[in-house]
Amino acid sequence: MAEQQTFNVAIVGATGAVGQKIKQILEDKNFPVKQLKLLSSARSAGKEETFHGEKIIVEEAAPESFEDVDIALFSAGGSISKKLAPEAVKRGAVVVDNTSAYRMDKDVPLVVPEVNSEDIASHQGIIANPNCSTIQMVAALKPLKDAFGIGKIIVSTYQAVSGAGNEAVDELYEQSRDYLEGKEVTAEVLPVKGDKKHFPIAFNALPQIDVFEDNGFTFEEMKMINETKKIMHDDALNVAATCVRLPFAVSHAESVYIELDQEDLSVEDFRKTLKEADGVVLQDNPQEQEYPTPQSAQGKEEVFVGRIRKDLDNPKGFHLWVVSDNLLKGAAWNTVQIAQTLVERDWLKK
C-alpha cells in the first residue's frame, strides 16, 4: 500500500469555539496531518494545546506563519481573514475560510460538500464556508430541490448563542444564574458585541443577529438569502429570512416553508427523498413525538429534519423543521469536509 500523503495544516483562531472543534474533528477523523499549526491573536498566543497526544504551543498569526502550510482553516473573524488569507494564499496555502469575508466574492466557491462539492475545483486559493444557518438549510433543501424543484423559501430561525462566540455563551449562563437568583441582569455582548445597545438573552428572544442593513433586514438574514442562491446556483430562487437569537448554547433550528415547482407530492415523498440524502437524518414521526430539538442535535454531524407537513392551502407548499449543531455542520465539520474534499479529489493545486 502506498504511503498516505500528509499535509501541513494551520488553524487560525485555534482557541475560539469553532477553532477548538476543528482541531477535535481533525483528530477524530484522522485527517492526514503532517504538522499542525495553531494560530491565534497575540492575547491567546503561548497557550498549550494537544493534538494526537502531542503538545502544540499556540502562536500569534502573522503573514510568515503560513510558510510551508498546505491548508489553512480560518475561523478568527472577517477582519483577520481579510488581512491574512491573501498572505496564506501568496505562500502557497489553500484557505478554507469560515468568516463572511469572501463568501459573496465571485472568484470564491461557497461550499456545502453534500450540495456543491464540484465548485471546489475552480478555487483560486480561497474556499468559503457558508454561514451556519445557511449550511443546515441548504443541506436539507438541496435533495428536495433536485427531486421536486423549489421556487420559494421562507425561513424563521431559532439560533443558539454560541453562534456569537464563547463570550455570548458565558453571558447566557451568567444572566441565567443572576435571573434565577433574583439579581439584576446585565447585558454586554448580545445581540451584537459591537452594536450600540445590548439586551438580555436569558429567558428572552432577540430578533436581531448581526447588524441591520439599510433595507431593514439584518446582515445574518441577508447572508441566508444571498448565500442560499449562490450555493444553489439559482439567482431566481426567492428566499426570505427572519433570524432570531434564543437562550440555548448549541444548535440552530429553522422553521422552513417552501414552494415546489410541482403539485401532488406527499409528505411520504419528502420523507423518502430525505431518507436517502447525504448528511441528512429524518426524525419525523409526530404520532411518537419524534422531531429534532437543539439538544437532540448537539454534538452530531448531521442535519436533522422533522415536522414535515403539506401546506393546507397551497398544493405546492410544504413546511419543515431543520436542526443542526451550529458549531459542527454549521462551522467546524463543514470546514473539515471541504478540506477532506480538497485532499481526496486532489484539488489542492490552484
Place this chain on the structure above:
Amino acid sequence: MAEQQTFNVAIVGATGAVGQKIKQILEDKNFPVKQLKLLSSARSAGKEETFHGEKIIVEEAAPESFEDVDIALFSAGGSISKKLAPEAVKRGAVVVDNTSAYRMDKDVPLVVPEVNSEDIASHQGIIANPNCSTIQMVAALKPLKDAFGIGKIIVSTYQAVSGAGNEAVDELYEQSRDYLEGKEVTAEVLPVKGDKKHFPIAFNALPQIDVFEDNGFTFEEMKMINETKKIMHDDALNVAATCVRLPFAVSHAESVYIELDQEDLSVEDFRKTLKEADGVVLQDNPQEQEYPTPQSAQGKEEVFVGRIRKDLDNPKGFHLWVVSDNLLKGAAWNTVQIAQTLVERDWLKK
C-alpha cells in the same frame, strides 16, 4: 350622576396563572363588580384571596355556584368549561370562556375586541376568548387587512412556557437551575402534560405545542389557522402556522409573513397604519435597534410590532415580528375586555 350598574362576577380557575391575572385586572380597571366569586377545583378550594382589600374564600366550582352570577369568566381547562359553562348559562350568566371548548362552535362568537367586538352582540350565552397566539396575531394584522387586504399568512411562533400553566414555568426554572449546576435534568410537564413523552425545555426549543393532529399539524397550529379565519370572517384566507415552545416564562413572539392584495406599499405605509391601530404599539426602528422582545412586552396590555420589512422578491409580501404578554392580551386582558364590552354596550341579555 346616575349610580353605576354593578354585576356579580365569577372567575372559574381563580387560582391558576390566568385566573389570578383576571382578578388583578378587574381590580386595576375598576370593573363594576357587585360581588366577586372565586371558583376552583376541590384541591384549591378554601384558599384565601383578596379583592379590593376584602377577603374572599375560594369555593369549589359546581353548577349551583352560578346562581345570581351575571358574568362568569372561565379559565380552568376545556373539560371544566364543557361541564360547567352550560350550567352557568342555564342560571342566567353570560360566560366568557378562555378555553378551546367552544371556540369553533358556530353559535359562539370568538372575539378579540379590537378586531370583531360587534360579534359579541349575537351571543347565545357563551363568548369564546381565542388562543393566546391567535389573539396577538389578529390584533396586529386586522388593521393591515382592512387597509391593504391580506390573502396569505405564514407564521412561526416563539412561545413562552406559561402558556402551558404554572407547572411548566416551575419546570423551566427547576430544569435551568439543575442544568447550570451540572445536575441531571428531568422533564415531566412539557411539551404536553398528558402526552406520552416529555423533553427538557431549559436551554432548548420544542417544536410541539399541544397534541398532534392526523394531518401532522399540532392542535395549537390548527387553532391559529382556524381561529384566525373565524375572527377575520374570511374562510378563503390562507393561514399556515408552526408553533414552537421556548425557554422563557412570559410573552409570545411571532415571525409573520403576509401577502397583501396590492403591490407598491412601503414599510412606512405599514407603520402609519399600525401607529393608528387600537391596542397595537409600533416598536420599529432598526437603526436604533428598536424592536419588541418577550421581556420588553411582559406586563403590558398591548400588542407590539417591529421588524417590518418588505419582501425582497414578492412585491405583495411583508414580514413582521409581533410580541405580546400571553397571560394579558393573550388571555386575561382580552377576557376582561370582552366582559367590559358586554357591560358597556349593554349586550349581557341574550
